[in-house]
Amino acid sequence: MYQYIPDEIDRVRADYQAEKQGAEDKDAKRVGNLGELAFEQFCREYLPAEMWEWENEDAIRRCNPESFSAHDFEVFGYEVDVKTSRDVAAFLPKSLIENDSEDDIIVMAWHRDNEDSLILLGWEHVQTLQSKVQTQAEFSGNEPEKLKHLASRPMNDLQDLGPNMANMNQKPENPFEPGDRVEKKGEADPSVGVVVEVLPPETQIELYGQELDGEGVRVAFPSSLDEGPADWREFDRALLSSYCDDQDISLYTYKHDNLKFAENPFTVGDYVIKPSYSDPDVGVAVEVGEEVTVTFERQLGGEVEPANLKDHCDENEISTYRFEHSVLEFADT
Known part of the structure; x- marks a missing residue:
């Protein structure tokens, strides 16, 4: 089994993507998204990155509706669908086949009531599930309860479908998360950007015609964000990528170790x-x-x-105060 504990960014994105998808059952779509995130993390740890692909990666990261695809992942050439449920009865062979008989492999993800932890119980070939269902249907007597088991294989057995590889552990190395304020290393007067x-x-990222050797981080600058139609500072940091994608905000890609x-x-405007x-008081x-020169929000x-704050304060004789940046913190908006 494999346990996945979603962080706050994943939880917010899973929920908002379900909303933008317009799913009839938003709760089911949200936990389905979390199940996909759980399997993606498993693949990142145990399977070679060039041999699996997540169909909905961009859609969930940017909270966009998904393009139609009958499966969630392609792994070693197999079409894989992730089924997520709180009720383990949903993972009985008959239940699985009734809901999905078109893919090659089904992965079973169980979640806690409050969705703070998911466990990948195992996986199975759809053909094996179909065989199990057929055998049950042809059985002439009353099937003993102890035979009504989940037909699943251990998660790590999935590695056996591909080349013999060691534990891959291809998790990101960079320290940044959405919402972090960063600047480029080595510049005398660097501009502050927002991850x-x-x-x-x-x-694979190309910059100026050359492939970027390292992990990419996409950054927006506050001056561009301020030109958007909404106050981006009031958004959950998990939704910044969705906002920038919706509003065509310019993003700049950096190699992660070129940033600090x-x-x-x-x-200005924070x-x-x-x-x-x-x-x-909020300033x-x-x-x-x-x-940092600050005025209080109630004075405005x-x-x-x-961009007009300084002129507005000067023209209206609004009091301002100067502080060392080290004594200030971001207000919770």
């Missing part, structure tokens, strides 16, 4: 607080340099575009 997507290690976490992560205050960054009297 939008962390690409899988095996993704921004020393001063704040940009919502900030000074946590040392007992009941801090808005008006200007960012060696220090309405929404002001980030």
Whole structure:
């Protein structure tokens, strides 16, 4: 068996993608997405990356509706579908075949009630399941309960379908996650960017005609994000890739080890607080340099575009305050 514990980004994306898919049963679609994420993590650890493909990877990462495909993965040339359920009775051969008899292999994923943990119980060839169902149908007596078992093979047996490989462990090495504020290494005055997507290690990326040797990280810059129709700072960080894709926000791809976490992560328009205050008011960054110039949100009297904040404060004689960036934190919006 293989256990997968989804992080908050995966949980939010699985839910929002189910909503955008327009599924009749959103809850079932959400847990189905989590089942696919669980199997993707299994493949990443145990199977060579060039020999499996996830059909819905981009759709779930960007929370877009999926293109129709009868199966979720292709592994060693086999069409694989992941079935996810809280009720293990759903994994009896007859139940599986009634729901899906067109693929080559079915993977069975069980989830807890609160969906905080999924376990891949095993997998089986569809032909084997069909044979089991036929045998049960032809059996003339009452089948003993102990024979009504799940016809499944251990997860690690899936490796036997392909070449003899050691544990692959192709999980990402880069330290970044969506929402992180980053800057390019080696620049005297680097611009702060926002991580939008962390690409899988095996993704082939070309920059300026050359293949990128390393893991790719896609970054958007706040000035471009501010031009969008919504306040991107109020979005869950898991949905930034969806927003940028929907609004055609320009993204820039970097090799992960060419980036570092921004020393001063704040940009104009950010919502900030000074946590040392007992009941801090939410402030808005008006200007960012060696220090961060802040005004309080309640003083603005309405929404002001980030690019106009400094002029707005000057013209309306709105008080501003200067702080070292190290004493500020992002406000929870």
